[in-house]
Amino acid sequence: MNSIYLFGIASQRNTWLSVRQETITSNIAHANTPGYRARDVQPFAEVLQAVRPDLAASDPGHLRDTSTYGGGDAVTNEAAWHTTESGNSVSIERELVKSGEVNAAFSLNNGVIKAFHRMLLTSTKV
Template sequence: MFDSLEVLRMAQAFATHAGTRQQAIAQNIANADTPGYQARDAIAFSDYFQRLDDRSGAGRLPQNPNAFFRTDADPVSRAPNGNTVSLEYEMMRGVETRQQHELALGIYSMARDLLRSSLGK
């Protein structure tokens, strides 16, 4: 009965998406001085959630580990060496990602509290 609660599944996917986005940000920062490196970001959450639904078998990893990443189409800056990473922009994205993760945990916590109160505990 409780294994198919949509709000919990979506909150988990939202937190996982935040982790994926944080991974992209960390890679961008690590490659901030790499000539020709193109900044990346996670795909939009709606696309991420759709791709999770499209996968057959729960918990299976995608065949392509880059399936949830995209290159920034309109980079904020471009260095003379072709690098498109802006450390200031990556810091802003990091804050957005932290807020996304905290929101997902808040939703998860509220759903847990509702389940507890419905059980009378």
């Protein structure tokens, strides 16, 4: 049986989401630290591009995957958020929006895994 990469990718995405959530909570914790700059992690599409598995073509007639992972979420305009006089660039509102995005992405990721798992169980019932 061939390997199924969906579970590995989903696991990597959950790990990435937990790292992003840690970064967000660190930003919130340093909201009153003078000179602190808000941080964020590299988008998951870029992380996935770095570890993207190549699909095997066992026949010359098979098509090669020439697409690239791209896009992902649009980058927000950082200039739209304020920087305080102390040089701190943390915006609690922005960090809470990011936290909501992480929560939604985690729920979606787990929903896809559960649906795929049910499909595998259904297909293997004898």
